[in-house]
Amino acid sequence: MSDPDPDARLVERLVRSEPAAMRALMTAKLPRMLGLATRMLRDRSEAEDVAQEALLRVWRNAGVWRPERARFDTWLHTIVLNLCRDRLRRRRERTSHDIPETADPRADAETGLLEAERGDAVARAIAALPERQREAILLVHYQDLPGKEAAAALEISIEALESLLARGRRTLRAQLAGSLEHES
Template structure:
């Protein structure tokens, strides 16, 4: 890698490897929000997502002294670790996840808007959950985690062309499933 292409996290990871407490704080502040968002979307459970994020940071702590800047960016490696931890948890589930929406007073939009947004979110989450796992992973990495196609393909260990094909199929399947749900709700 040239100096211009250097991994933006390389120096920080090296400091974490030397057990620099301030570097650990900076790394957690930088990476935790996206890890939580990824795990929450994959698992549909904030508590499990927090466990996954914690496990990912433990792995960072253990691997940081051995981290070598190379072909994969640190962020790509971290997303792959988080995805693998999510898949481990999903494989361990014995039944379909049940979404319990917390009851929080909301000073913002009125109850109708909240119910409508929750219904839409549930429909989208259910449609995402019904996708093939690799299609769901491609959508989450590119749209929710905002990784570039190159980064998402690296996380998934596939070519960019394969990622784009997965994304096209995933968008089509998601659109079809949401449209089918609209038709069923209109006839109920």
């Protein structure tokens, strides 16, 4: 790895169990961890639990991270992905995602409703993707990880990542085109 990891000093402080290091980690990484977990699990409360567990694991195991194997951000994303996968496996039989009906008080409630429906359609389409395609799409397009880091987090080659992304995008286009036709 040619560039030193920007998080290496933070990890050193975590290894020394400095409380300020944990606060710095939370400030720097928690929003992205929550974003990934929320997109994968589609449940904010569960995502918060995953983020908390990931932070605890990093706190306890910071000394395990090896900069020559992966960037810290990649290692952290891998921890979050694995925790999300575990939760998804445990709840496979649970499929209901009821959305309560609420009135939108804004003057342009119809526009907000259409945007929410579109967002829900995208979220459902992403959730319906095969697990590996969904993870690749989320890491690259929602977490903005470079391809090399996303591939490392998924423990696959760049070529395999590109293949997952291509298949996932094709499937999303087809699903979203179909859902838009049904709406018209």
